[in-house]
Amino acid sequence: MARTAFARAGHDHDHCIEEALDRAETLCAAHGARLTALRRAVLGLVWRGHEPVGAYALLDALKQSHPNAAPPTIYRALEFLAEHGLIHRIESRNAFIGCDHPERPHAGQFLICARCSNAAEIDDPSVTRALSRSASGFGFAVTRQTVELSGLCPSCRRAAGA
Numbered sequence: 001m002a003r004t005a006f007a008r009a010g011h012d013h014d015h016c017i018e019e020a021l022d023r024a025e026t027l028c029a030a031h032g033a034r035l036t037a038l039r040r041a042v043l044g045l046v047w048r049g050h051e052p053v054g055a056y057a058l059l060d061a062l063k064q065s066h067p068n069a070a071p072p073t074i075y076r077a078l079e080f081l082a083e084h085g086l087i088h089r090i091e092s093r094n095a096f097i098g099c100d101h102p103e104r105p106h107a108g109q110f111l112i113c114a115r116c117s118n119a120a121e122i123d124d125p126s127v128t129r130a131l132s133r134s135a136s137g138f139g140f141a142v143t144r145q146t147v148e149l150s151g152l153c154p155s156c157r158r159a160a161g162a
Ligand SMILES: [Zn+2]
Pocket: 007, 011, 012, 013, 014, 016, 017, 050
């Protein structure tokens, strides 16, 4: 099981971004897909923090380097990145987050902090299997499974004294 711990405040986030971009290069090369400068720029923006970021915030940020960027530009890039498992869509936030283990396909379970918006991904195949089993008991075939849990992250819990 892969777990992404909540990022610690003050960690070397440039390193997170660098690693994510390196992984993306390797993975796209392996898939025979092209990580264009634009797609790479969008991925870097999704990774600007550990909290999910919305398409319009991404577009605003992208315009700094790509002044002609329009909504379809962002949506196409996000679609590509999601297709290759480099990002996940967080429905409850209508936003996107970078995946730090895109090498193999997985259904993500996300812990999302209601206070600071930081998110951590748990990729627990036993949860995925249990949900698929329950769904098939209802004659339901699951095509996409993302579990989003809302709550307080460790540092917000400490701050709240909870
Ligand atoms: Zn980081």
